[in-house]
Amino acid sequence: MSVIYVLLSISISVAIVFFVAFITAVKKGQFDDGYTPSVRMLFEDELVKEQQKPSVKIKKTN
């Protein structure tokens, strides 16, 4: 039954890992702005499109 020591220490250390992750996230300011990231993540597509555009242009001018 001493396996319970192992299990307890595993479960608590996993909990502590998540807790520390939470604290560092707060410290880095990830909870300061709750809105902008939700919009920002939708922009990825436009950026890709834009990188393609110049290459098309170059072809045309050549």
Next chain:
Amino acid sequence: MEKLTCFHCGDPCDSTIITSNDKHFCCKGCKTVYEIFSEHDLSCYYDLQTSPGAAPKEIQGKYDFLTQANIIEKLTEFNDGNLQIVTLYIPHIHCSSCIWILENLNKLNPHITSSQVNFGKKTVRITYNSEHLSLKEAVLLLSTIGYEPYISLDDYKTGQQNVNRSLIYKLGIAGFAFGNVMFLSFPEYFEVGEFWLEQYKHLFRWLMFAFSIPVVFYAGRDYFISAYKGLGAKLLNIDVPIALGIAVLFIRSTVEISFDLGSGFFDSLTGLVFFLLLGKFFQQKTYSFLSFERDYKSYFPIAVTTMDSNNEETSTQVYDIKKGDRLLIRNEELIPVDGILIKGKARIDYSFVTGESETISKTSGEKLFAGGKQTSGVIEMEALKSVEQSYLTQLWSNDVFSKNKEDGFTTLTNKISKRFTITILSIAVIATSYWLFSNASKAMNVFTAVLIIACPCAIALSAPFTFGNLLRIFGKLKFYVKNASVIEQLASINTIIFDKTGTITSNKKSNATYEGIALNPSEESLLKNTLRGSNHPLSRTLYEILDAHNIITLNHFEEHLGKGIEATHNNDHIKIGSASFVGATETSVLNTTVHVSTNNQYKGKFTFYNKYRKGLSKLFNRLKKEYDLVILSGDNEGELENLKKLLPSKTKLIFNQKPNDKLEYIKYHQTEGAKVLMIGDGLNDAGALAQSNVGIALSENVNVFSPACDAILDASKFNQLHAFIKASKSAIKIIKWSFLLSFIYNSIGLYFAVTGQLAPVIAAILMPLSSISIVVFTTIATNLLGRRMNV
């Protein structure tokens, strides 16, 4: 014909239409921005949102002060070597296109390494290479694309502001401990005396003890501090029984596990702190894009242009302006100090100060007051006072501005908690003394059990959740309240004081009536067409009011500044303007009038009246039953008769009030027991708003500026004012009902405690149950309230 709107900013294209690439623009500025974007392959800007832009404004010379090292040092967050980081407030940020373009600034200028938008706060944080790009250039770049940052005297302070995140940390710790303790204490709830449990229970209990330590000593610290302060001030606030409960829970649990008397109440302890902090967090809802603490500093520029004896222009920090300095004020710039106009034609817009949108013309030699905005061309003035001593800014030296309004106010919760604490302590003492005689071994057990179970978690949660939710509902209805205690104060007011200009009158439109000889159609047409050519605000207003006529070409048109305009068409001659200019005798001095004469014959005058907000009389008639109503105006009595007709007869009308008079008026009535709600808009109301119990600033556009206040109300919701006050009163009722509910839980708990049968499992069920049912009750009740307001 369909009206064309600008592709860039969405404004209707009235006078000029510029077409480029099949797209229409209202002005050159908008077209330039479009060209910049398409040149850099950033035209996605227009795909995300239609017409998201703003027309760039004239900014020549406005940001020259940004080249001074000491100003750069104060504005930047980080300034070392080649790297500078600056956070700029940009009022125009309003949609996803804005975020996108501002985060792609590096495409417009490669020396910008990164830019990050905070949409809620309407700020952009720009990191750039200062060797190649100066702060001024960065600001100019933003301005040319229509995102002009707002830099005011308020930004002139060193260093980064510290964000207080301690509540989130505390909530995190309490939540973490609560979850783990629940998990560790669960086995002992039901299986008492089981073999393996007996073996390991000590380990479980001491682990729970370890988890509780940070909860009591860090997360719950504020309750002990507040209770201690309360006791020091001889106040039994709600934190006293809470702190007592936490302390007793912790000590008794520790004693129990040390002497193997039981499993302790660590689950209830951590749960209690977690729920309390959750309530605090919920109440802390703030509107990060609004500021309730503004003073004149948020309106004033950081630096202005001064001229020395050789007419050399230099930028000077406004705090350094001394008496006798010569200042150069450009178009659209703010006058930072009181002074005398020396050169140029001043047309000053005092709307920041008084709420009056009409500009005032001044000629050289006349006095100019700080806070006005120059609206036509460049002027030169001589400073008479320094910034702090100017007429307007002196108002802030009054000590109302340093007082905290919440200090003198006892909240409902604290009123209840006084009686509550005394009752609980007496029950504890009576129960303990009974047990001392019947079964002394149980006495201590009962005493602590009473204090534990009576810990007023549910009471402490009622107000935060009710007010917190109501703040959110009000916010959706465009009434932005600073904090929960404002709602409570709003429910208790008995006097409402309104400012006149800009508050009960609307800023934009005026009404005008015509008196005199009727004009024939050709004269009307001439009048309208003459007004068309003038940019004077009164001309614009009159032009909007008059019926449309065909456009005719005038043979002659001349504008006499400060006097009026004259024009000829064929053989008809018209003069429009002041009485002396037109050749009439001045009759009324109080109202704004425009006189008209044609062919040297006096015709009549247009008298302008303020246009009152929609639903004003209705609102006043609804309010008059319950409240004393007062109008406190800085203007003259010109509108007295009009107001008398419009408003209920018992409304007090007081005119010619200076900013300080308003403050004193409120102070005087407060000493007579009035609880005052002040509604104002300009900086001149700032003193009155601060002195009143609740100060509401009315704002045409909440993103623009409003003086320091307790709440900001969108002008379009002005006629809803009564509904907001009524809702606040209903909120108080909801809280009282939830108090009753929590008393019922407390009585059940006390029964177990007094009879000495409080097992940890009962406490662990009863405490969260009462807290959760209070949260559910208040949330549902306030939502119902909100729904009723929406209809």
